[in-house]
Amino acid sequence: MTTVVETFPRKVVCLDPVFIPMSDGTRLAATIWLPEDAGDRPVPAILELIPYRRRDGTVFRDMKMHPYVAGHGFACCRVDIRGSGDSEGVLPDEYTEQEFDDACEIIAWLAAQSWSSGSVGMTGISWGGFNALQVAARQPPALKAIIALCCSDDRYADDVHYFGGCLLTEDGMWSSLMLAMGALPPDPQIVGDRWRDMWRERLEATTCWSSTWMRHQRRDAYWKRGSVCEDFAKIKIPVYAISGWDDTYSNAVPRLLEGLTGPRKGLVGPWTHVYPFLGNPGPAIGYLQEAVRWWRQWLEGVDTGVMDGPLYTAWLNDPHAPAPFYPEHAGRFVGEPSWPTPNVESMLLHLNADGLGPEARDGRAMLLCSPVTAGRDCGRYGGYGGTVPDMAIDQRREDGLGLCFDTVPLKQDFDLLGAPVVQVTGISDSELGFIVARLCEVAPDGTSTLVTWGVLNLAHRQGHEHPEPLVPGQEFKARIELNHIGRRFAAGNRLRLVLSNQHWPILWPTPGMPSITMESGSSRLLLPVRRQVPGEVQIEFAPAEMSPPVSLEVLRDEEHRRDIAIDGGSGRQTITLASDEGRVHLTDRSIVTGARVVDRMSITEGDPLSALLETGWELSVESGEAQVETRSHLTIGTDGERFQLSWKLEVFERGILAFERGGDEWIDRDHI
Structure with a gap:
């Protein structure tokens, strides 16, 4: 449980709106929380x-975090990107040069x-x-340190668009959200009579x-722009990288620790795509106290x-047993002095016809041909895991629905920390395809819990920039890196590796x-x-704290569902x-806002070209004249050669x- 703190070392005032002028005349809207006495005792800005x-x-x-940090002696500045919220201009895409x-x-x-004080941090x-x-790589003089949470150094590798060289359905879902959100108006209470022209x-x-993202199906210049892994040396300021194992961006934390050379720290907890003080799944930690320590170190010296x-x-x-959502995970924090670390060693197991073993054993050939409905129970890419x-x-x-390789029951507990790797040798009957590798823990009763997974588009086996189709009937070799994970495996359980070549939705x-076809061993x-590690000390964080949340009245409760429908006649699975996400009245600012989303993914057994994604958002806002x-x-x-993208935006004012x-x-499909 996160404790609400109402008094701080320095009294906080909120400046809203603040319009920050850009050199081209555009004004960006901001809210700034800062100590009341900052005029006499200047503070760093974040x-x-x-x-x-x-x-x-x-x-x-x-409201749960910026006033808290401000109360400890900082000015927290939350700005709407150009073309969003109450800022002027238009927003054409993610991570544009204009944004930087x-x-x-x-x-x-x-x-x-x-x-x-002249020192600035950046976070988000x-x-x-x-x-x-990305901005740290530009080296603006006043920027002294950053905290980057649940993000990536590589826009192609593991964002919501592509993963392992495969197109994610999440790409369309994300685009649908931004389509609806981008059409909401600025607040008439803030921008006045200009709101309709801006809208x-x-x-x-x-x-x-x-339409843009799907035209870049390989790791080309579009994705390299804004991917700081292209040149880690451009980031010279201190970086604190944070994520959670149930988030899709946890791989970036160890990559940043390995690639950066300046002052840096990494933290990965049990969480999903949330701030650690909210702890979803728990346990929550005192992230805001940790952030204050970081900012004081690097912005104040x-x-x-x-x-x-x-x-x-x-x-x-x-x-733990598998579940559609987790309120909390049991476990512990461990610390490593470096990454890679000498405390992690590689254990080699061979994929034999009778299971995983320390020695390769020849045997029968194994055939991998999963049905198109494989993947149904593997959750959502970018799942939220708290109450959803x-x-x-x-x-x-x-x-x-795949090839299963089990160990014998484990004789003792052991820990994994890092990215498992599967090295596959096989022969395909097709030019295109992918292999999904899932690592599971199997309890004595047969329950199988997903621990981590990875995928590789086999046309990308030599890299994501220049795909090469497979030669049917000719042996190939591929390296599949699974997502990084921290996990204790229990004695008596079995470790299971599963390979499949479908993963819908x-x-x-x-x-x-x-x-x-794969040969045993x-x-x-x-x-x-x-x-x-002998004498290892338990790592603990302060209890989670936050500032008081925004005042609101709930007008419609949240409700979340996941339904599966199977048509026994046609074989269609939906x-x-x-x-x-509910509807609320923000009583301190007289705004009513609400949101709903439906994502529907369907496919017919035996027909990969029948795959269909349908996704739609409904967003509403009422403020001043705007309803x-x-x-x-x-x-x-899709057909065999192309994707078909259809989209529609409808905007209603007062129901009309x-x-x-x-x-x-x-x-056109490009080796996907």
Whole structure:
């Protein structure tokens, strides 16, 4: 349980709105929390720059953390990206050069304010973590340190668009959200009579972002721009990288620790895509206290001891039963002085016809040909796992749809920390295909819990930039790196590796039904086993704290469902994720806001070309003169050579259709 703190060392005032001028005349809207006496005792500033509408979107979390940090002697500045919220202009895509230019100008503006000490930090989760890294690589003079949460150093490797060289259905879902959100108006209470003209400018600039993302199916210049892994040396300031094992971005933390050379720390907990003080799944930690220590160290030059601990702190999950959501995980934090660490060694196991073993054993050939419905019980890519039932459930059904390799029951507990790797040797009957590798823990009663997974588009076996189709009938070798994980395996349980070559509805299937033949003992699993460290001290964080949440009245409760429907006649399987995120009245600012989303993924057994994604959002906001609802609808289908992308945006003002736009286009498949 996170404790609400109402009094702080310095009294906090909130400045809203603040309009920050850009060099081209555009004004960006901000909310700034800072100590009341900052004019007499200047403070460092901390920037968060994201597009999710600061007054009616992220206010639910902003109020829990920015006043807290401000109360400890900082100015927290939450800015709406150009073209979002109450900021002027238009927003054409993620991570544009204009966004980075604006960030550098904002940082210079913050450093020049009379209440500012001249030192600036930058932070954020997800989009805000991405651009904190990207702006750090630009080296604006006043930017002294960053905290980047739940983000990536590589926009192609593991964002919501592609994973292992495969197209994610999440790409369309994310695009649908941004289509609806981007069409919401600025707040008339903030921008006054200009709100309608600003709104019309946004609407006229409407595009479907998936149209761009799906045209870059390999790791080309589009994805390299903004991927700081292209040149880690450009980041010279201290970086604190944070994520959670149930988040999709945890791989970036060890990569950043390995790639950066300046002061840095990494933390991975049990959480999903949330701030650690909210602890979802728990346990929550005192992240805000940790952030204050970090900022005081690098923005004020005070030795807080934040750098005295391990370079990398990681949570090791205890074994647990599978569930669609988890309120809390059992486990412990461990620390590593470096990454890679000498405390982790590789254990080699061979994929034999009779299971996983330390020695390769010849035997029969093994055929991999999964049905297109394999993947149904593996949860959602980017699942939220707190109260939303979208995490992986019991994997026994999934395990039966691929090639299974088990160890004997474990004689003793052991820990994994790092990225397992599968080295596959096989022969395919098709030019295209992918292999999914899942690592599970199997209890004595047969329950199978997903621990981690990875995938490789086999056309990308030589790299993601220059795909090469397989030669049917010719042997290939491929290396599949699974997601990093921290996990304790219990004595008496078995470790199971499962290979499959379908993974719907997370990944788009390849056009055909490829079969892959593997010889017993020819493929290998490498496990990152963490040794027991003598005298290891338990790592603990302060209890979770936050500032008081925004005042609100609930008008409609949240409700989340995951339904599976199977048509026994046609073999059509439909998975529906329906989330009503509720409707609330923000009483301190007289705003009413609400959100609903339905994601529907369907496929017919035996027909990979029948895969269909349908996703749509309904967002509403009422403030001053504005009473607006936006509805997005996006569908993606496919044939053997192309994807079909159809989208539609409808905007209603006071219940009357005020704007609509849509498109229907075919996009060539590129080795996917």
